[in-house]
Amino acid sequence: MSDSSEALAAGIGAVLGEATGAEVVVDDVRRLTGGASRETWAARTHSDDGERTVVLRRDPPGHGEPARMRAEAACLRAAADAGVPVPRLIAAGDDAPGIDAPYLVTDMVEGEAIARKIQRDEAFAGVRVHLARDMGRVLGLIHRTPTGTLEMLDDRDPVDLIEAIYHDVDYPRPAVETGLRWLRDHRPDRRPNTLVHGDFRMGNLLIDNSGIRGVLDWELAHLGDPIEDLGWLCVRAWRFGQSAPVAGIGSREDLLDGYRDITGDRPDPDELHWWEVFGTLRWLVLSRFQAFRHLGGGEHSLELAAVGRRVCESEYDLLLALDLLDDISHDPEVRAEDSRVHDRPALTEVLDLVSETLRTDVLGALPSERGREKYLLKICLNLLGMVDREIGSGADQVAVTDGLTALGFADEVSLAQAIRAGDVDPATADVRHAMSAAVLARLRVANPRHVVASRNR
Incomplete structure (x- = not known):
């Protein structure tokens, strides 16, 4: 050591x-x-x-x-x-x-926490059949937990809290302003406060072939509306590319049935949808906040920096959940490879070669016990891929500029401020087109597979 x-x-x-x-x-x-x-x-x-x-x-x-x-x-x-x-x-x-x-x-509790293994491996085929219902039952137990010893927990309004974090970061985005407006206009009646885990999802659950063995990571626990936890579990980010709406493994109906097994209460689907929209916006804002911990100089971290490029995934998911996402065709790439100054290999070729070497000769050679190093190396490879794709994103950038100009705005910040002020309706065709173009431009660079994976609502 x-x-x-x-x-x-x-x-x-x-x-x-x-x-x-x-x-x-x-x-x-x-x-x-x-x-x-x-x-x-x-x-x-x-x-x-x-x-x-x-x-x-x-x-x-x-x-x-x-x-x-x-x-x-x-x-x-x-x-x-x-x-x-x-x-x-x-x-x-x-x-x-x-x-x-x-x-x-x-x-130490034995069990698997890696979502993709639980979703795909044959060893978990049996538990996947009832896992969504099990999650509902465990959430029911959490929400029935006596809170007499938990008076230190935060009980502020969750929309006010996430809006305050968003304003502190000071990074206006049209999708966030649109989501905040929708949440204020459609909010269901608030339920009495219970213990809320705050981050109940794949990755924070240990699971074996019998079911849920452990609920981890209580650092975001607070007192609030219990349906927040159910909505958070349905957020697209926690499906990890799978189509099933609850953690990529089950249905909302099974989740709600399991919750009723313990609490005797089955939340309304519209109520669950509101909290799913809230959870999507919450993850968007928290991701931006995490990135700014690095970008603002408070904490130097490759992981936090990489999160900043994933914010567009939640923007996409938010517009999708609000039925405001336009399908925009992807124009042919405009790549900056035809250099008359520099010798070959061209810039994109260099990136491809470096990525290939790191993936095959370095990552593949690391022993299994070097898990932390392998994890960080995968983040580096993802970032190199983003750089490579951004070089070829000229057509998308033009589409974003054209869409904003047609609305009379110089940039997305100006559009976001107009939505906040109520001067612009984000549901109109031109506005939703401009928002969609910008989000898709970022997403095609950051994680183009997310566009395909998210077509199933």
Whole structure:
């Protein structure tokens, strides 16, 4: 282990020893993939009770938020008492030597969290049949959790909150302004507050061939309308390219049936749709906020930077959910390859060669235990692909400019401000065409496969 890993291992051993009253030795720690806002580590421990693996979640050192970590620990305790399948909390604290940030330590729960494996692998074929209904049942348990020990959780209006984050980022977009207007105009009656997980989706659930083994990542938990969690689970981003509306594996009907099994209540489809639209807009704004953590200089991160180029996926999904997306033909590419100054290989050829080498000779050669490095390398490859596609996006850029000019706007910011002021109706043909052209131009560069994958509503 490196010096930093040894210090972290010693820190984990110390806090576990204090929590359990036994001497605990940690001889291996490894960082797990994912987690743009918090770090997740697995640690192998030894004590008089034997060997086991625990999981450490901590804020990035130097960027700690103790109150939020304390709230997450409280949610784990309350949810466990209510019968929600969650990892057992062993220790939590605001700081500790070697850990150097707010943290919590839980038992390791066995199960698969990678959405694409759960959606596609034969090993999960049996559980996929009832998984959407299982999700509804687990959400019912969460929403029935007593909240007497959770008074520290945020209970602000979710639309007000997401709008405030959007304004703080100060990056006006027509699709966001359109979504905010629709949410205000169509809002259903608000239900009494319950515990809301806030990020219940594939990736934060551990699943085996029997069902849901663990609900993870409670850092966004709050008090609010319970249907928010159901709508979030239906957001297109969490389908990962599959067509089934609930997490890419099931139907909304099964989800609602499972929820009724536990709560006795079956939400109306229109209510669920409102929260699905809200969830799509929420992910759009949170993605932009995450990117600005890097772009604003607050936290240097390849992962956060890459998220900035994925915002257009949520813009596309939002217009699709609101039935405001126009189909716009893709003109032939205009590529900047015919250079009379530089020798070959041309710029796009260089990018292709570098990507191919990294994918085959570097990524393929990394052993399975280098999971973090493989994850970061895949992000780099995706970014190189975006650069390559942007070089050939001249026709799309012209279409965006032409659409805005026809409306009398110099840029998207001006159009967004006009929608906010109520001077422009986003449902009119010319406006929806201009919005669609801009979103599709970005999406064809960032992730062209998303356009095809999203045709199924």
